[in-house]
Each structure stands twice: as structure tokens, then as C-alpha cells.
Amino acid sequence: MRQDKNRLTRRRFLQRSAAASAALTVVPRHVLGGSGQTPPSETFGAALIGCGGRGGGTFGDLKGTHQLDVKMLARCDVRFAGRADNKTTYTDYRRVLERGDIDIVAIATPPGWHALISVAAMEAGKDVVCEKPMTRFIAEGRAVVEAQNRYRRVFQVGTYGRFGANRQTHKIMASGLLKECQAVIFRRGGFKIREWSGMVNARPEPIPDWLDWNMYCGPAPLRPYFGHRFGGTHRGYWDYEGGGLADMAQHHLDGFNYEYAKDFTSPVRVEAFAPPAHPEACGLWAWVELTYADGLTLVLDSGEWGKPYDRRKPRDVALPDLSPEDQEKLKQMPDPEPLLGFGEAVKTRRPAGGHAEAAHRTATLFHLANVAIRTGRKLQYDPVAEVIVGDEEANRLLYQPMRAPWRL
Numbered sequence: 001m002r003q004d005k006n007r008l009t010r011r012r013f014l015q016r017s018a019a020a021s022a023a024l025t026v027v028p029r030h031v032l033g034g035s036g037q038t039p040p041s042e043t044f045g046a047a048l049i050g051c052g053g054r055g056g057g058t059f060g061d062l063k064g065t066h067q068l069d070v071k072m073l074a075r076c077d078v079r080f081a082g083r084a085d086n087k088t089t090y091t092d093y094r095r096v097l098e099r100g101d102i103d104i105v106a107i108a109t110p111p112g113w114h115a116l117i118s119v120a121a122m123e124a125g126k127d128v129v130c131e132k133p134m135t136r137f138i139a140e141g142r143a144v145v146e147a148q149n150r151y152r153r154v155f156q157v158g159t160y161g162r163f164g165a166n167r168q169t170h171k172i173m174a175s176g177l178l179k180e181c182q183a184v185i186f187r188r189g190g191f192k193i194r195e196w197s198g199m200v201n202a203r204p205e206p207i208p209d210w211l212d213w214n215m216y217c218g219p220a221p222l223r224p225y226f227g228h229r230f231g232g233t234h235r236g237y238w239d240y241e242g243g244g245l246a247d248m249a250q251h252h253l254d255g256f257n258y259e260y261a262k263d264f265t266s267p268v269r270v271e272a273f274a275p276p277a278h279p280e281a282c283g284l285w286a287w288v289e290l291t292y293a294d295g296l297t298l299v300l301d302s303g304e305w306g307k308p309y310d311r312r313k314p315r316d317v318a319l320p321d322l323s324p325e326d327q328e329k330l331k332q333m334p335d336p337e338p339l340l341g342f343g344e345a346v347k348t349r350r351p352a353g354g355h356a357e358a359a360h361r362t363a364t365l366f367h368l369a370n371v372a373i374r375t376g377r378k379l380q381y382d383p384v385a386e387v388i389v390g391d392e393e394a395n396r397l398l399y400q401p402m403r404a405p406w407r408l
Contacts, residue, residue, distance in 0.1 A: 013394035042347065045101045047074040049093045049117055050109035053232055054131045055285040058108040058158055058193030062129065065160070066343030072100055081212040091212050093117050097124040104346065107131060110240045112220045115140035120408060122153040128345050131158050132250035134363040136241065138386055139399045141360035141367075143408040148356040156342040156352040157359040161255030166335050169317050173261035175333055177326040181296040183317045185260070187252050188301045190245035198236030198281025201228045219402035236282045242370045251298070254354065257365070258339075260296060260317070267365070268293045272308060272372035288369040293383075300369060331336035371397045 048059045055077075062070045084091045093113075093374045094147040096102065097120055105121040107114060108131040116134050121128050135141045148155045172178055183329060204224035207213045213225050220239040223229070234240040235247045257263055267290040274285035286306035290298045301309040339353025364386075371394050372379050380389040388394040402408070 008313075043069045043071060044103040044346070044352045045073045045235040046070040046104040046106060047076065047096045047099075047102045048072060048106045048108065049096060050107060050113070050131070051075050051200045052079065053108065053290050054158075055106075055108040057364075058129065058131050059106045061158060062104065062106060062343075063089060066129070066341055066346075068104070068343045068346065070104060071294075074099065078212040078216040079210055081210055083210070090383055091215060094120065097121055097126065102126060104129070109247070110216075110234050111136050111242075112240045113218050115408060116402075116406060118144050118155065118218060119147040120121070122151040122155065125153070126237050127154040127342075129156050129158060129342050131323070133157075133241065133246045133366070134250060134359045135367075137398055137400055138360075138364055138367050140408065141356075141363050142386060144388045145356040145360050146220045153360075154342065154345045154349070154352055155356045156345070157254075159251050159254040159354060159359075160341075161251060161253075162258035162353060163341070165255040165259040166320070169259045170261055171333065172257070172317055172322065172330065174336070175330055177322055177330060178294075178317065181292070181294045181317065182315055182321075183260070183295075184297045184299060184312045184315045185256060186282070186299045186314050187249075187256070189303045190252060191300070191302050191304075193282075193284055193302055193304050194244075196241075196244035196247055197235075197283050198227045198238075198243075198278070199226075200278060200281050202228055217403070219406035221347060221403060224256040224349070224376060237280060238282060238374075239280065241282075242366060245282075245285070245300070245302075245370060245373075246366050250359070250362055253298075253362050253365050254359075256298065257358060257362045258353075262292065262296075263361055265292065266361055266381060266386070267291055267298070267368060268381055268383060270368045270372045270379040270381060272369060272376070273306065273309075273375070274373045276376065277374040285373045288372060290365060298365065300366075320358065367398065 008129055045064060048055055059072065062068045074088055075092060075098045076093050076096050078091055080089050080091050083089065086095055090096050103126065105126045106129050107117050109117065111133050114130050118128050118130055198275060203226065205226045207225045214222060229237055236243060241247060269291040272288040277283060284305040287302065287309040289299045297312065299309060299312065322330060340350055342352050345352035368381060370378065372399055376395050379391060379394055382389055388398065
């Protein structure tokens with residue numbers, strides 16, 4: 001049954017990738033403009049790396065959500081093994097990034113690849129839109145931020161919650177007028193933690209002949225193949241992602257991070273309530289508290305295991321939290337500037353609203369939550385050094401080594 005399922009998955013994958021590349025065209029570089037410049041016609045050469053699952057949607061957003069005129073020049077996927085022509089189809093993203101006619105790279109691989117490809121793409125002069133979650137580990141996120149700053153490229157994670165966030169709350173929090181924050185912000189449900197739980201004691205299976213399994217694993221450990229580790233359900237394994245929490249929290253917390261002005265900092269305390277975690281397979285958890293230095297507490301409540309969370313009650317930030325004098329000061333301050341979408345950022349060469357630092361700080365929330373779930377301990381976090389204080393075992397879960405020869 002497993003092999004039949006894989007063949008069906010492959011057919012669906014081929015149908016989707018064929019549809020996504022129906023207009024696959026090779027356009028001369030002189031028509032598009034020089035490397036690293038906005039083409040005169042505002043037509044951009046683009047590549048999709050990771051063509052299954054979210055691939056079609058991520059690439060489609062370039063034309064839809066981001067309103068860019070793009071031409072797909074290359075597709076890259078480990079499922080092209082034995083069929084890649086290294087002209088329009090590839091299995092190795094490095095060959096794609098060597099091309100001078102590609103301006104934008106859309107990344108929709110499993111998250112274990114996101115940081116490596118994002119950094120390499122920006123180093124090669126490409127702008128990047130990357131599927132969520134941004135990274136597997138906190139150190140990877142910092143590497144992406146540094147690459148964006150160093151190479152001055154546009155980077156955006158494919159989450160857009162911040163664009164509909166409460167700008168008044170952002171203005172209050174960013175003003176510095178609120179000296180002590182009593183807010184308790186909840187995110188209840190929607191984490192898909194049962195759907196994206198891993199299998200324990202699964203038996204190895206033959207690797208399909210159309211799949212480059214070694215390249216799929218990439219920087220993750222090279223473990224025996226079985227179908228549940230591949231094709232969407234990979235989300236249930238620590239090697240590749242972080243369960244439903246990592247998969248969905250970048251969506252759910254993107255707006256929170258902007259609204260409460262936390263794009264440049266992280267919590268200082270983390271506590272989770274969960275059953276003992278499996279070393280390879282992601283599983284269930286009840287709730288996580290993440291508390292910032294200013295007193296703001298974010299509560300993630302799965303609703304999928306244990307007793308409902310009842311330690312604290314929700315409390316938002318509102319104008320009456322400020323004194324009358326500070327309310328008047330707030331009125332005199334300029335309103336927050338509108339956030340730029342990826343398309344406008346590419347055209348103007350200004351930072352996108354979901355730039356790398358903002359996306360990294362959002363990802364840090366669920367990375368810390370997962371480490372607290374896995375260790376079963378309260379954690380103290382230094383948001384400047386980006387390390388867990390006094391807990392080397394926990395830090396090893398934040399900074400896991402990559403399998404050779406891959407490194408950032």
C-alpha cells in the first residue's frame with residue numbers, strides 16, 4: 001500500500017509541477033536587465049526550488065499576492081532524479097543559482113533546506129521569497145538575517161498576518177510609553193499537531209527510483225527512507241521541521257510579532273506543559289508560555305492534549321493602558337509606515353514588511369517553544385546573544401550541526 005501511495009503522490013506532483021511551469025520560457029538576460037538590477041520592463045526571471053506541496057502556491061504568489069511579472073526559467077526538485085536536463089529542470093539548487101538570468105528564487109522545500117538555499121541565493125544576487133517556516137533552528141535564522149544585510153537583497157517569508165495587524169497596538173508598543181506591559185495574548189488551536197505528528201518504529205522501505213533521497217535529506221541526518229518522512233508528512237520529524245507548531249506558528253504569530261513590536265527581540269522565559277517528547281518524531285503538547293522582558297506573555301494553547309490552560313486570562317493592550325499625558329504624547333507621534341509587500345520591495349529595493357529579522361524573531365518563538373516541549377524544563381533565554389542561559393542540552397537543540405558537506 002505504501003508504494004501505491006507514493007506512485008499516486010508522484011503523479012499528483014507531476015501534474016502540479018507541470019501546471020506551474022506551463023509557461024516555462026527561457027528569456028535572454030539582455031531583455032530582463034543586468035544581474036542585481038530591476039529589469040527595464042519589470043519582467044523578472046524566476047526559479048522555483050521545491051515543486052511539490054506548497055511549491056505551486058509559493059510561485060503563484062509572485063504573480064498574485066506580489067503582483068510581479070515573472071517568467072519561470074527553472075524548476076528544481078529532488079523528485080526529478082534521472083529526468084533533470086540542467087536547462088529548465090534540476091535536482092541541485094546550486095546549478096540554478098549559477099544562472100545569471102534569474103532574479104527571484106521561490107523556495108518551497110522542506111524547512112531543513114530553507115536557510116542554506118536562502119543564504120546561497122542572496123549571495124548569488126537573487127531576491128528570495130521563502131515558504132514558512134523560515135528555518136529549523138535559531139542559528140539558521142541569524143545566518144539568513146546576516147546574508148540579507150550583507151548582500152542587500154529582498155527577503156520575505158510567505159506569511160502575511162502582519163499586513164492585517166492592529167496598527168494602533170503597534171504604535172503603542174513601539175512608542176516606549178508603556179513602561180510595564182500586563183498583556184497576556186493567546187493563540188488557541190490551529191497548530192495541526194495531530195496531523196503533523198511523526199510515526200514511531202516505522203520500517204524502512206525501498207527508495208523510489210525517481211527520488212534523490214540523499215539530496216532530500218541534505219543537511220539533516222541520512223536516515224533510512226520510509227514514505228511518512230517524505231511529502232508533507234515530513235513535518236512530523238525533528239530532522240526536517242518541528243511538527244504542527246513549527247508549520248503553523250509562523251502564520252499565526254506573524255501578526256502578533258508586528259502588532260506588539262517584537263520584530264527585534266525575543267522572550268526571556270519559556271515554559272511548556274507536554275508529555276515526554278520522542279527524540280525523532282514530533283508529538284502532542286498542551287501549552288507553552290513565552291514571557292518578554294517587559295512583562296508581555298504569549299500563550300500558545302494547542303487544545304489537543306491535557307487539561308485546558310487556565311493559569312492566566314487574556315488581556316490586550318489598549319489606549320487606556322497609557323496615562324492621559326502619554327496618550328497625548330502618542331497622538332503627536334507619526335503613525336507607523338505602511339508595510340511593503342515583496343513585490344513592491346523588489347521594485348523599490350526597500351525592505352519587505354516581513355523582512356529576515358522579523359521572520360527570524362517570529363520563528364524564534366516556536367523554536368523556543370519546541371525546545372521547552374522537548375526538554376520538559378523551564379528555560380531562560382538571552383534574546384541578544386540568542387542562547388538559552390545555563391542549559392547546554394537545550395542549546396544543542398537550538399544549534400544542531402548540519403550533515404557534511406553542508407554548512408552555513
